[in-house]
Structures are given as C-alpha cells and as structure tokens.
Amino acid sequence: MTSSHSAKSKPDLGQRTIADxxxxxxxxTDNSGYYGSLALFADICEPLLSLDNVRGRTVADIGSGTGRIVNMLLDAGAAHVTALEPSESFAVVAANTADRASRVEVIRCDGTAIPQDxxxxxVVSIGVLHHVENPAPIVKAARCALRPGGVIFIWLYGREGNGIYLALFEPLRAVTKRMPHRLLAILCHVLDFIAMLYTAASRILPLPMRQYMQTVYRRLPPDKRRLVIYDQLNPAYAKYYSEDEARSLLENNGFTNVRTHHRHGYSWSVTGAR
Structure with missing residues (x-):
C-alpha cells in the first residue's frame, strides 16, 4: 500500500539533501547481490540487533531510499514494514517492494511524520541521520512511535577511525557535492580503481579501514562499489559522529539502555529502548 504525505518544511540545506x-x-534503483543481502544486513546490525530481533516484528524504516533496507527487514522475517521516504524515490521503494506489498506501507514523508498510532x-534508520542537520526531532518522533520497550537502531558515519579519510575526502566533498551527475560518476570510477588498489594492499598491510575493505567493500560488485563512493560524495550535508555524539543523540531524546558498537572501526551502530 502506498500513500503520500507532504514533507514538513525544512531549511534549504535539508531540501537540497532530500533532492540530492x-x-x-x-x-x-538496483539492490542486487551482496549490496542488498541479508548477510550485509547482519553485518550492519549485529551485535546490537540480531536477525531474531527482527523476526515477527512491526518495523518502521526512516529514509528508505530504494527500499534496500526494507527488503532486508522483510528477508529477516519482519511481519510488516512502514517505509518512510521524503524524496522522489518513494516510488522506487514501492516498485522494489511490490512483490511483498501486503507486508509494506510506503509513505512519502520524513522521519518527523512517522505514524504515531x-x-x-x-524503528531503524540506517545511513540517514548523519545527512540530517538537526536529527533530534526525528529521534523524538521515533521514540513516540514505539511501543513501551520498543527499540530504535541507527547507523551513523563515525569520526573515530576516519581521520585520514576525512582529511582527504572532506575537502573533496566541497567540490563533488556541486558536481553534475555525469562528472561525479566518472570520478567514482577513478576512485574505485584507487580503492581496489588500497584494498589489495590492505591484505598484507595494517591500513586504516582494513577490516571494512576486506569484509565488505571487496565483496560488492563494481557498480555497487562505485555507488558507495557516489553516496559519500553526492549529498549536500554529511556529519561524522563521535561515539559520545552518537550516544547523546539517543539519550538526549529520551531513549534508555543506549548501546554503541564501532562497526569495522569506522562507523557507529547505536540502539536504545523506549
């Protein structure tokens, strides 16, 4: 089932990020292979959220993109998923989950408009909140939408472990986020070639992000590796969270039993309970 709600008014930066x-x-639009697999979902979520924690549950996914995480949740056995996507790609979510439409509702809205009934x-939000300049209202709305004892799971870019990466890519992003699509796509081909050389070197050298490059990046097909790079360089806004900031994002907005996991030494998985 698909419905459409108007996204709440946002600052210009927010609108630009949604448009991006x-x-x-x-x-x-394609989520095939390891990129859309249950194995990658487990890699993202464990040890804080196991597949057993998803099975039979009613779930909301904030920022569904192309429906990749929605289908992962369904593959993990979620009873029903409400997919929230404020951009034009909400139609892609509906198309990519059409074969399981009885277990999915797609709503065109941002996370602040998550259904409260x-x-x-x-509630999950994977790779989304670090692109929101002020995510607190979304986190508060998510808490209100959960049943007592319900859980939120978020995944965020991390600051710890990314020092060299940020020194190189933050200045680059100042340029790439303004690039036309075709030029950025070409650049991603070049950067993927460099990244694969780095991945090969990391097999024998203790390089930063070695674990991620070996266990995740090299398992992706070439088009998905380039998409991962594109996803880093395209958005108008991105924040890299310290562990304290990631924890505070949930604790300051009413969640308890907040736990963090430093995934592959470069990003933060965080859970909290209502």
Whole structure:
C-alpha cells in the first residue's frame, strides 16, 4: 500500500539533501547481490540487533531510499514494514517492494511524520541521520512511535577511525557535492580503481579501514562499489559522529539502555529502548 504525505518544511540545506538523494536513488534503483543481502544486513546490525530481533516484528524504516533496507527487514522475517521516504524515490521503494506489498506501507514523508498510532516494535534508520542537520526531532518522533520497550537502531558515519579519510575526502566533498551527475560518476570510477588498489594492499598491510575493505567493500560488485563512493560524495550535508555524539543523540531524546558498537572501526551502530 502506498500513500503520500507532504514533507514538513525544512531549511534549504535539508531540501537540497532530500533532492540530492531523490536524484541519486531514482538513478540507481538496483539492490542486487551482496549490496542488498541479508548477510550485509547482519553485518550492519549485529551485535546490537540480531536477525531474531527482527523476526515477527512491526518495523518502521526512516529514509528508505530504494527500499534496500526494507527488503532486508522483510528477508529477516519482519511481519510488516512502514517505509518512510521524503524524496522522489518513494516510488522506487514501492516498485522494489511490490512483490511483498501486503507486508509494506510506503509513505512519502520524513522521519518527523512517522505514524504515531502503530506501536512499532522497532524503528531503524540506517545511513540517514548523519545527512540530517538537526536529527533530534526525528529521534523524538521515533521514540513516540514505539511501543513501551520498543527499540530504535541507527547507523551513523563515525569520526573515530576516519581521520585520514576525512582529511582527504572532506575537502573533496566541497567540490563533488556541486558536481553534475555525469562528472561525479566518472570520478567514482577513478576512485574505485584507487580503492581496489588500497584494498589489495590492505591484505598484507595494517591500513586504516582494513577490516571494512576486506569484509565488505571487496565483496560488492563494481557498480555497487562505485555507488558507495557516489553516496559519500553526492549529498549536500554529511556529519561524522563521535561515539559520545552518537550516544547523546539517543539519550538526549529520551531513549534508555543506549548501546554503541564501532562497526569495522569506522562507523557507529547505536540502539536504545523506549
């Protein structure tokens, strides 16, 4: 089932970020292979959220993009998923989950408009909140939408472990986020070639992000590796969270039993309970 709600008014930066992702996810709609697999979902979520924590649950996914995480949740056995996507790609979510439409509702809205009458067991937001300049209202709305004892799971870019990466890519992003699509796509081919050389070197050298490059990046097909790079360089806004900032994002907005996991030494997985 698909419905459409107007996204709440946002600052210009927020609208630009939504538009960036709408353009990105209507160009890159395929989630095949390891990129959309249950194995990658487990890699993202464990040890804080196991597949057993998803099975049979009612779930809301904030920032669904192309429906990749929605389908992962369904593959993990979620009873029903409410997919929230404010950009033009909400239609892509509906198309990519059409074969399981009875277990999915797609709503065109941002996370602040998450339905408050569902008593969700679980709310997830994977790779989204670090692109929101002020995510606190989304986190507060998510807490209100959960049943008592319900859980939120978020995944964020991390600051710790990314010093060299940020020194190189933050200045580059100042340019790439303004690039036309075709030029950025070409650049991603070049950067993927360099990244694969780095991945090969990391097999024998203790390089930063070695674990991620070996266990995740090299398992992706070439088009998905380039998409991962594009996803880093395209959005108008991105924040890299310290562990304290990641924890505070949930604790300051009413969540308890907040736990963090430094995934592959470069990003933060965080859970909290209502």
């Amino acid at each position: 992702f709408g353009d990105q996810w209507t160009r890159y 569902r008593d969700f067991d679980l």
